[in-house]
Structures are given as C-alpha cells and as structure tokens.
Amino acid sequence: xxxxxxxxxxxxxxxxxxxxxxxxxxxxxxxxxxxxxxxxxxxxxxxxxxxxxxxxxxxxxxxxxxxxxxxxxxxxxxxxxxxxxxxxxxxxxxxxxxxxxxxxxxxxxxxxxxxxxxxxxxxxxxxxxxxxxxxxxxxxxxxxxxxxxxxxxxxxxxxxxxxxxxxxxxxxxxxxxxxxxxxxxxxxxxxxxxxxxxxxxxxxxxxxxxxxxxxxxxxxxxxxxxx
Amino acid sequence: xxxxxxxxxxxxxxxxxxxxxxxxxxxxxxxxxxxxxxxxxxxxxxxxxxxxxxxxxxxxxxxxxxxxxxxxxxxxxxxxxxxxxxxxxxxxxxxxxxxxxxxxxxxxxxxxxxxxxxxxxxxxxxxxxxxxxxxxxxxxxxxxxxxxxxxxxxxxxxxxxxxxxxxxxxxxxxxxxxxxxxxxxxxxxxxxxxxxxxxxxxxxxxxxxxxxxxxxxxxxxxxxxxx
Numbered sequence: 262x263x264x265x266x267x268x269x270x271x272x273x274x275x276x277x278x279x280x281x282x283x284x285x286x287x288x289x290x291x292x293x294x295x296x297x298x299x300x301x302x303x304x305x306x307x308x309x310x311x312x313x314x315x316x317x318x319x320x321x322x323x324x325x326x327x328x329x330x331x332x333x334x335x336x337x338x339x340x341x342x343x344x345x346x347x348x349x350x351x352x353x354x355x356x357x358x359x360x361x362x363x364x365x366x367x368x369x370x371x372x373x374x375x376x377x378x379x380x381x382x383x384x385x386x387x388x389x390x391x392x393x394x395x396x397x398x399x400x401x402x403x404x405x406x407x408x409x410x411x412x413x414x415x416x417x418x419x420x421x422x423x424x425x426x427x428x429x430x431x432x433x434x435x436x437x438x439x440x441x442x443x444x445x446x447x448x449x450x451x452x453x454x455x456x457x458x459x460x461x462x463x464x465x466x467x468x469x470x471x472x473x474x475x476x477x478x479x480x481x482x483x484x485x486x487x488x
Numbered sequence: 489x490x491x492x493x494x495x496x497x498x499x500x501x502x503x504x505x506x507x508x509x510x511x512x513x514x515x516x517x518x519x520x521x522x523x524x525x526x527x528x529x530x531x532x533x534x535x536x537x538x539x540x541x542x543x544x545x546x547x548x549x550x551x552x553x554x555x556x557x558x559x560x561x562x563x564x565x566x567x568x569x570x571x572x573x574x575x576x577x578x579x580x581x582x583x584x585x586x587x588x589x590x591x592x593x594x595x596x597x598x599x600x601x602x603x604x605x606x607x608x609x610x611x612x613x614x615x616x617x618x619x620x621x622x623x624x625x626x627x628x629x630x631x632x633x634x635x636x637x638x639x640x641x642x643x644x645x646x647x648x649x650x651x652x653x654x655x656x657x658x659x660x661x662x663x664x665x666x667x668x669x670x671x672x673x674x675x676x677x678x679x680x681x682x683x684x685x686x687x688x689x690x691x692x693x694x695x696x697x698x699x700x701x702x703x704x705x706x707x708x709x710x711x712x713x714x715x
Binding site: 278280282284285286287288296297298299303305306307309312313314315316317318319320321322323324325327328334335336338344347348349352433437467468469470471472473474475476477478479480481482484 | 505507509511512513514515523524525526530532533534536539540541542543544545546547548549550551552554555561562563565571574575576579660664694695696697698699700701702703704705706707708709711
C-alpha cells in the first residue's frame with residue numbers, strides 16, 4: 262500500500278509530447294484589447310499558510326483576455342454562443358500560413374495559398390516576433406482586412422486564428438467589419454495565439470471553448486501537432 | 489465575392505459529432521464548494537444596443553468553479569501548476585467506471601475493475617442523477633475515501649474524474665486527505681463532470697487546462713468519445 266500522504270514524483274512518464282502549445286500565458290494585469298474596460302485580475306485568495314495548506318485563486322477576466330475564441334454571438338445577436346460552438350470545427354486538420362505582408366492580410370497574398378473549403382487557417386505574422394506583445398497593445402498589429410475577410414468567407418474556411426489580440430487590428434471600424442464578416446459566415450476566430458515557434462505547414466489542432474453559458478467568447482488552451 | 493457584411497448560415501456541415509460533452513455549464517451564481525469564498529459572477533459588460541452591436545462579458549470565477557481540473561500545486565507547494573500540467577495525461581484513452589456504492593468509492597469496489605497503471609478513470613456515481621446538483625451543495629455526495637485514494641495511487645493511475653464538485657466529498661478532513669494523496673502521486677483530478685448521459689466503458693478523453701500562469705486549478709471543457 263502506498264503511504265497515505267507520502268508521495269513520489271510522477272509515476273507515468275510519457276514520450277516527449279508532439280503537441281505544441283500555441284496559447285499565451287493567462288496572467289494578472291496582462292495586456293488586452295482597446296475595448297475591454299477592466300484589467301485582468303488573477304489573485305490567490307486562499308493561501309497555504311493561512312488555510313490548511315491549500316492554494317486557490319480567483320480569476321476576474323474578460324471573455325477576450327489572453328488566447329481566446331470568439332463565438333458568432335460576440336457580434337450577432339442570433340448567433341451561436343460560446344457553449345454552442347461546434348467542436349468538430351475547433352478540433353481537426355489545420356494549416357499554419359506564414360504571412361509576408363507586414364501590414365495586413367489581403368486577398369492578394371491569400372490567393373497564393375490555394376485555400377480550400379472547410380480549412381482551419383492559422384496566420385503567423387510579424388506579430389509573433391514582437392517581444393513586447395504581452396505587455397503593450399500595438400495598434401499597428403498585422404490584421405485581416407475587410408477584403409481579406411470577405412475572401413476567406415468566399416473560400417468557406419471554417420476557422421481562422423491570428424497571433425495577436427484582434428483579427429481586425431487596432432482600428433475600431435476595421436475590427437468590427439472584419440469580425441462581422443467572418444462571424445456572420447460561421448467562421449470561428451481564435452485570437453492572441455502564440456505562433457512564434459511554429460513553422461508553416463500542416464497540423465492537427467485542438468481548441469475547446471469553455472461551456473460558458475450564453476458567452477460571447479472565452480479564454481482557451483490551443484495546441485497543435487504536425488501531421 | 490461574398491457580400492461584405494452579408495452572411496449565410498454555417499457553410500460547413502459536419503456529420504453528427506461522436507464527441508460527448510461531459511462538462512457542466514459554467515454560469516452566473518452557480519453552486520460551488522464549501523471552501524470557495526466568492527460566488528461566481530458572469531456578466532455582460534458591453535451590450536449591443538449601447539456599444540456598436542458588440543456583446544462582451546466579464547467572468548469573475550474561482551479556479552474551482554464548474555467542471556475543472558486540479559493541479560498538484562493546489563495542495564503541494566512545489567507541485568506542478570495548472571499551466572505546467574502534462575497534456576499527454578489530459579488527452580488519451582479513458583475508462584468510465586460506474587460505482588454502485590451510494591456513499592463512497594472504496595478499495596473493495598475498485599478492486600473489481602482490474603485497474604491498470606496509467607489509466608484515466610472517470611467515476612460515474614449517483615451524484616450524476618441528482619437533479620439539483622447545479623443549484624445546491626450536497627455534503628453527502630459520493631466521494632473517494634482516503635483508502636480509495638491510496639488504492640488508486642498504488643495502482644498508478646494517471647488521472648481521475650468525478651461527477652461532483654469535490655472528489656473528497658463534503659467533509660473537510662476527507663477532502664484534504666483524498667486530494668493530497670492523489671496530487672502527491674501526480675494523479676490529476678477533474679471535478680464536477682457531467683456523466684449522466686454516459687455509459688460505463690472505454691473512451692478517449694480531451695481536457696485542456698488553460699495556460700493560467702501559476703494557477704492551482706482552472707475551469708475546463710472535457711469531452712469524450714467511445715473507442
């Protein structure tokens with residue numbers, strides 16, 4: 262019999278995982294977008310020394326803090342809420358596309374990638390190489406233009422991901438239009454991915470929205486592995 | 489070209505998903521355990537009529553609200569935090585075991601299930617059939633006894649799940665001891681699963697902890713499919 266409270270280190274070793282974490286750390290006071298009104302606050306409220314050796318934290322965050330997924334309901338009143346999202350869309354084959362344009366993602370560049378219906382596309386841009394991305398908001402992040410969003414809708418992709426807080430960039434009008442086009446066409450959006458260590462190519466993705474009842478978005482863990 | 493803002497319904501249909509959602513809804517003011525000091529509060533802070541047709545919510549929750557995973561750090565100061573958890577442990581083959589004992593999960597019943605090293609075990613108990621489980625805290629929920637936890641540690645399982653808020657039940661001493669034994673042996677714990685629609689048998693599970701930096705636990709979406 263194992264000692265009642267005694268322990269050992271992890272008894273099951275697994276081979277080095279193939280999964281690559283493409284989520285950013287979710288942390289207290291982390292940078293957020295221009296619209297979110299409250300700073301993320303994550304705090305330990307039970308402390309081991311005071312409470313029976315238990316640590317427990319309180320998480321006060323916006324649905325769009327950190328790596329997160331947008332549900333259609335974020336922009337569309339009758340759209341799917343985050344707990345209604347189709348998990349066959351958030352799990353499956355995905356492609357990482359490296360974007361050369363340092364300003365925005367436009368149809369001209371997208372056309373060179375032979376995009377197929379039903380694809381899950383993750384855009385790696387120069388955002389991934391900005392070292393201060395966790396600390397300050399860049400209004401000049403690489404984003405999907407309105408025309409780029411329309412092109413992706415026409416191509417009938419099912420999910421898009423980007424390596425910064427907003428797929429619509431820092432300008433409010435473009436933020437709104439790009440989101441609205443994508444979400445109105447049932448295209449899910451994952452924002453604030455960390456693609457810095459990832460090469461362009463074919464992968465499998467897993468990203469599970471929380472079952473946040475009636476929510477417009479939620480923080481997620483997103484992972485990929487090469488196929 | 490697709491209409492700029494115009495939309496269509498979801499353009500990609502998927503065959504009926506094999507995945508079964510075993511997560512509870514995460515909702516405002518939902519019931520929580522006896523230790524958590526603040527009521528979960530989930531609120532829309534941007535409203536479409538006032539803010540450019542955007543809806544956005546603020547989520548103020550405990551790390552143990554709703555379906556959640558406990559990291560070793562919850563009870564062990566030098567243990568893994570939730571962002572350090574091994575995803576090869578939270579993804580993979582799993583077994584749902586139906587527990588007949590209406591009080592607790594003891595070695596006597598566990599022994600009948602031929603438990604193997606490295607297994608992920610989800611315990612379906614009478615907790616799953618209590619209709620008010622989302623509304624009130626039951627101190628008499630079916631839980632894993634201290635002896636049951638030691639048995640699971642001896643068997644070197646890697647993950648256990650239970651269909652109620654606390655794997656240690658409603659009594660504080662047992663809560664602490666059961667958690668400590670499991671976590672001290674590197675066994676991850678998923679609590680407050682919804683196994684009401686699930687039969688005993690073999691499955692594949694996906695459950696991804698958020699990358700909550702330094703966290704002791706976090707809400708998760710957990711899904712399974714038969715294998």
